[in-house]
Amino acid sequence: MASKTETLMTIEEMAERVAHELDGDYFVNLGIGMPMLVANHIKADKQIMFQAENGVLGVGPRAEPGAEDKDLGNAGDENVTVITGASFMDSATAFDMIRGGHLDSTVLGGFQVSESGDLANWKLPNRKLGSFGGAMDLAVGARKVIVMMKHVTNDGEKRIVRECSYPLTAKRCVSTIVTDIAVIDVTAEGLVLREIAPGWTPEDVQKLTEPPLIIDRAKPWTVQ
């Protein structure tokens, strides 16, 4: 693992990779924290209506210093702007959009994802209290759930596991996992390895992943 450290994708590179997964999506919610970086990597010619669960549809770039509005933020309390065509709504309506299946996709952070697509992202197991925020609603309601997380913990513990040992956010909800070494799809057949980071082999990724990965041997896995 240590010898590969230099080839782990950075968080910004991961965000850029996640941005490609949103091709064709229009109504998208970015979770608090790391997923919010994805907005910076959407190409200018691509139209996305970002939803923020605090009641904004059409979130724009961050507000310039001096141009912040005390009444306008995203769900992570960042000062933002809105794009042309944006709207504001109360929290019940914001979650009607989410729970009602009106969002094309959401990008969430994760602690663990299981083989069957269960997600754990709201509480560390050794902590008495946690925060649900809007994660449970997003995981259940969005049509596509992309999880963006490092492949293993700082202690080297696997995060993609047979069964989540951390408290669950939702069962069978994850579509795709983007990590710092791979892109993996959750399918009815199991976890399918779709892409690996430069310098990695499918076997390297498998070693750091608990469930067996479905690997297309005919595919030219690039080794750089």
Add this chain to the structure above:
Amino acid sequence: MVGGFTGRGTPSRLLLALREKGPKNLTIVRNDASGGWKNPIDVDILIEAGMVKKVITCFAVFGSPKKVSRLERAALDGKVEVELVPQGTLAERIRAGGAGIGAFYTPVGVGTEAGVGKEVRVIDGREMLLEFALKADFALVKAYRSDSLGNLVYRKSARNFNPLMAMAAKTTIAEVEHIVEPGGIDPNDVMTPCVFVHRIVEAGNGE
């Protein structure tokens, strides 16, 4: 109930006044109760003052375990009980409370700690949890503008939980930036009709 989402749309002046009044054993319903956002005046001032026995919220702690919220500390000391609720479920429980609905079924939280002890029913082929409505004796809400009848207008993302909580309490007190005469707000623009609002307090915009 206390409106707002982080500092935005939070009735800070009413919270300060409530702290001064000093009632005990309060049950607080509030989106985020971890404090620590940009606005320093939040429900955690009531927790710190020892006025709170229970908090019903979506955010009890910060993401990083290194940062311990006042609520987390009080809960670990056994001083405050916490009921954690998924955000959309919290919004809907409050809306139901104001709308005369007793309970509803939602797919959110099935198979998680949020579903422990709750009735599960399969509706439309999907497992759903029974969630009960929330009501309050008082709702403290924040609006941008009001007329003297209590018709409220909110601004941008400061709306959030305020219109829902305004409907769900026996007495709703609105902190507003400006009060205008009746007719000063176009009926098309009213977001919370005055039937839901019992007191208004003009508090300026805090700048």
